[in-house]
Structures are given as C-alpha cells and as structure tokens.
Amino acid sequence: MKFRKxxxxxxxxxxxxxVAGGAAAFCGxxxxxxxxxxxxxxxxxxxxxxxxxTVMTMSNDYQGxxxxxxxxxxxxxxxxxxxxxxxxxxxxxxxxxxxxxxxxEYYDPDPCRVAYEDRMAAAAxxxxxxxxAKKEADALGVKIEAQYTVGExxxxxxxxxxxxxxxxxxxxxxYKLPSGAEGTLESYIKQNTKFxxxxxxxxxxxxxxxxxxxxxxxxxxxxxxxxPIRLGTVNxxxxxxxxxFGLSRKGRIETTNYRTIKLPTxxxxxxxxxxxxxxxxxxxxxxxxxRENERGVFLEYAWDMGWCDPCAADPLSNDELKALGAYWLxxxxxxxxxxxxxxxxxxxxxxxxxxxxxxxxxxFKETGDRTNFxxxxxxxxxxxxxxxxxxxxxxxxxxxxxxxxxAQTLANxxxxxxxxxxxxxxxxxxxxxxxxxxxxxxxxxxxxxxxx
Numbered sequence: 001m002k003f004r005k006x007x008x009x010x011x012x013x014x015x016x017x018x019v020a021g022g023a024a025a026f027c028g029x030x031x032x033x034x035x036x037x038x039x040x041x042x043x044x045x046x047x048x049x050x051x052x053x054t055v056m057t058m059s060n061d062y063q064g065x066x067x068x069x070x071x072x073x074x075x076x077x078x079x080x081x082x083x084x085x086x087x088x089x090x091x092x093x094x095x096x097x098x099x100x101x102x103x104x105e106y107y108d109p110d111p112c113r114v115a116y117e118d119r120m121a122a123a124a125x126x127x128x129x130x131x132x133a134k135k136e137a138d139a140l141g142v143k144i145e146a147q148y149t150v151g152e153x154x155x156x157x158x159x160x161x162x163x164x165x166x167x168x169x170x171x172x173x174x175y176k177l178p179s180g181a182e183g184t185l186e187s188y189i190k191q192n193t194k195f196x197x198x199x200x201x202x203x204x205x206x207x208x209x210x211x212x213x214x215x216x217x218x219x220x221x222x223x224x225x226x227x228p229i230r231l232g233t234v235n236x237x238x239x240x241x242x243x244x245f246g247l248s249r250k251g252r253i254e255t256t257n258y259r260t261i262k263l264p265t266x267x268x269x270x271x272x273x274x275x276x277x278x279x280x281x282x283x284x285x286x287x288x289x290x291r292e293n294e295r296g297v298f299l300e301y302a303w304d305m306g307w308c309d310p311c312a313a314d315p316l317s318n319d320e321l322k323a324l325g326a327y328w329l330x331x332x333x334x335x336x337x338x339x340x341x342x343x344x345x346x347x348x349x350x351x352x353x354x355x356x357x358x359x360x361x362x363x364f365k366e367t368g369d370r371t372n373f374x375x376x377x378x379x380x381x382x383x384x385x386x387x388x389x390x391x392x393x394x395x396x397x398x399x400x401x402x403x404x405x406x407a408q409t410l411a412n413x414x415x416x417x418x419x420x421x422x423x424x425x426x427x428x429x430x431x432x433x434x435x436x437x438x439x440x441x442x443x444x445x446x447x448x449x450x451x452x
Contacts (some may be wrong), residue, residue: 074188185231257362259297260349268409
C-alpha cells in the first residue's frame with residue numbers, strides 16, 4: 001500500500017503587538033479573537049521546556065484519505081514507546097483560544113463628569129522488528145531503532161548513515177518523497193539526528209470513532225531547544241502558517257536565529273472593524289510580515305497562565321497544562337503553591353514561512369522575562385448621551401481628529417486605502433465634520449428664546 005509522505009517539520013506536523021503590561025490590567029470588554037482557524041495551511045505545536053526536558057504536542061489539519069497520511073519528524077534521540085503519546089485535540093484548541101489576539105471595546109464616559117477613576121484590575125493574583133525488514137534497512141545504511149503502535153499511529157524510529165539510503169528505504173516502504181528532500185535529510189544525518197516516522201493504523205483509527213487525527217506528543221531530553229521546520233518546506237505549496245505555544249517555568253520563549261518581534265498592539269481602530277475582525281487581523285499580520293522582509297517570528301501573546309485580562313478564553317486547568325507537559329503541577333516537589341495555572345508562563349509565536357526566507361530550523365531560548373504582552377486592538381465608542389458643559393463641547397470637537405487618527409492607524413497597520421477606510425467610518429456614523437461650537441451664552445440658555 002502506498003502512503004503519501006507528508007514531510008513536515010515537527011511544528012508543521014499539522015499541515016497534511018508595542019504595549020507591555022506588568023501588573024496593570026487592560027480592562028475593557030473582549031468581543032472577538034483571531035485564532036488559528038483564520039489561516040489556511042496552519043500548523044500548531046505546543047512545546048513545554050524545562051531545563052533539557054521537552055514535550056512537543058503536534059497537531060495537524062490534514063484533509064484526505066487517512067491511509068495516505070504520514071509524517072517524518074527529526075528528533076535528537078531515539079524515542080521509546082512510553083515517550084510517545086496521543087493527545088486530545090481540545091488541548092491545543094483551548095490553548096489557541098486562550099492566547100489568540102483579541103478585540104476589546106470601551107465606551108466613553110460622560111465628558112461632564114469631573115473625574116474618572118482609573119480602572120486597574122489587580123493581578124490575581126518494545127517491540128519486535130521483522131528480521132527481513134531489518135536486513136533490508138541495514139543494507140541501505142538505515143537502522144530501525146524502535147517500532148511500535150501508539151493509539152491510532154504506527155511509529156518507526158530510524159537512524160541513517162546516508163541520505164540516499166534513507167530516501168530509498170522511505171520510498172520502498174511507501175513514503176513518497178518530494179524532489180529535493182535528500183539534501184535536507186543529509187543535513188540532519190550529519191547532526192546524528194534520528195527520524196520519528198508515523199503513519200495511521202487504519203484499524204486502530206476506526207476504533208476511535210473519530211473523523212480526524214489526534215495530536216501526537218513526544219517527550220525527550222535534549223540540550224538543543226529547537227523546532228525542525230526545514231523538512232516541512234520541501235514539498236510545501238507556498239507559505240505555511242506556524243503557531244508555536246511555548247510553556248515554561250521561567251518566562252517568555254523567543255527565537256535566537258531569527259528576530260522575535262512583538263506584533264503591533266494596543267491601537268485604537270475604527271468601529272466597523274468589529275464586523276470583520278478576522279479580515280483585519282490577517283491584513284495586519286501580512287503587512288507586518290512584509291515589513292520584516294518575510295523573515296520575522298512574531299510574538300502574539302506572553303502571559304502568566306494564572307490569569308488574563310481581558311480573557312479570550314478561560315485559562316487552562318492544571319490537568320490540561322500537565323497533559324501538555326507541565327509535569328511539575330502534580331503536587332510533588334516544586335509544585336505551584338498558589339493553585340490554578342501557576343508557575344507556567346505561556347508564549348504564543350506566529351511565523352509565516354517558506355524555504356527561501358527560513359532556511360534554518362527554529363532555535364529557541366527560555367528567558368527570565370515575565371512581562372505580560374498580548375495582541376490587542378481597541379474599539380472606543382463615543383459618548384451618546386446628553387451632556388451640556390464646556391468639557392462636552394471640547395469632547396465632541398475632538399472626535400473628528402480621533403476618528404482620523406483611527407483611520408490612519410488602520411491604513412498603516414493593514415495597507416488598506418485611507419479613503420475607503422474613511423468612507424466606511426462615515427457609513428458607520430463616525431463623522432469627520434467638526435461640530436459647530438456653541439457660544440457661551442447659548443450653552444447658558446440653550447435654545448430658549450424669550451419674547452420681549
């Protein structure tokens with residue numbers, strides 16, 4: 001039976017913003033989020049990193065005949081069966097929703113009110129290998145290090161001494177390699193990398209009753225903190241979107257061989273953006289990618305898992321975090337003493353990549369930076385009530401300038417035409433006309449004209 005090999009980086013196994021708040025809260029009302037569903041060819045991978053301990057959870061959005069699905073993931077060590085696990089898709093979906101860039105809205109207060117109170121929310125706080133197959137592999141310089149079934153996946157761990165032998169073995173065993181794959185395989189072989197190969201066991205898949213593939217998890221120790229993405233570019237059709245969710249005890253995770261850039265954040269945008277926040281976010285992200293010459297890795301979220309403000313979804317439970325690799329949340333030594341989600345810092349990175357602009361695997365480091373950051377965009381509704389005072393007149397006179405700033409911000413973020421933006425804002429009631437300023441005596445007596 002022939003299997004179509006989907007060559008993916010570990011992260012791409014799914015394929016087949018400038019304000020930083022410390023303890024201060026953002027407040028506002030969360031109204032929309034920009035999750036991974038907005039993007040086609042979007043891969044999601046969660047990486048727990050604590051010292052050398054690493055757990056990767058790899059999701060995929062493969063569409064097609066399951067008998068044609070397979071992945072190859074370079075790994076630093078031979079993985080035993082108990083180092084491989086099949087996870088619940090809801091884990092990554094929840095993590096995606098919790099960390100997604102968000103749209104919030106505020107409502108201006110009565111401008112005649114003498115003072116407002118600052119709204120600052122306090123931080124809450126081993127298997128038998130077939131002899132014939134082994135001999136065949138040996139002849140090609142390929143060693144079958146381990147072989148087993150986990151959940152609905154048949155898994156083989158390989159090592160190799162030459163790329164052409166590995167390519168031949170994969171071809172002979174039903175994995176269709178794209179042109180150019182051997183050169184990439186060779187670079188991994190020179191680093192003494194092992195190869196985690198998984199395909200679907202159709203009988204086991206049928207037992208699950210599921211119509212989709214669940215995420216694969218692998219746990220291992222390695223001094224290198226990296227995510228291999230080069231294999232995923234060999235047979236890719238255009239750019240791929242990659243979302244990386246880093247879980248750490250120390251702080252934010254960032255790339256070391258590519259620039260990690262905070263996504264533009266905290267901007268006021270026109271009210272009509274609420275109608276199509278997803279379209280706004282995609283345009284804004286693509287514009288940011290272009291400005292970085294298509295070589296940047298973008299920070300979309302960094303926050304202590306114990307709380308959020310505003311929340312695009314509830315924080316993950318300790319059980320969910322432990323299932324993603326946060327082993328220290330089991331109540332043993334080093335467990336968090338404050339309760340839910342503590343001692344776990346989550347980082348969300350987003351990269352749009354191809355072989356030309358990302359020729360190297362992604363290298364990471366844990367930092368001690370626990371500064372909170374989120375991709376957050378703001379709608380500010382003007383005050384619509386009755387207000388008769390000098391401050392109200394000044395407030396209304398300021399609105400056209402504010403609207404113009406919002407229009408300029410949206411054009412700059414997305415590359416959209418400024419005149420089209422202004423027209424959409426006018427249609428939504430955001431006027432650029434400065435209201436007539438009333439004389440002080442009209443403010444005193446209004447429209448009351450007394451007869452002499």
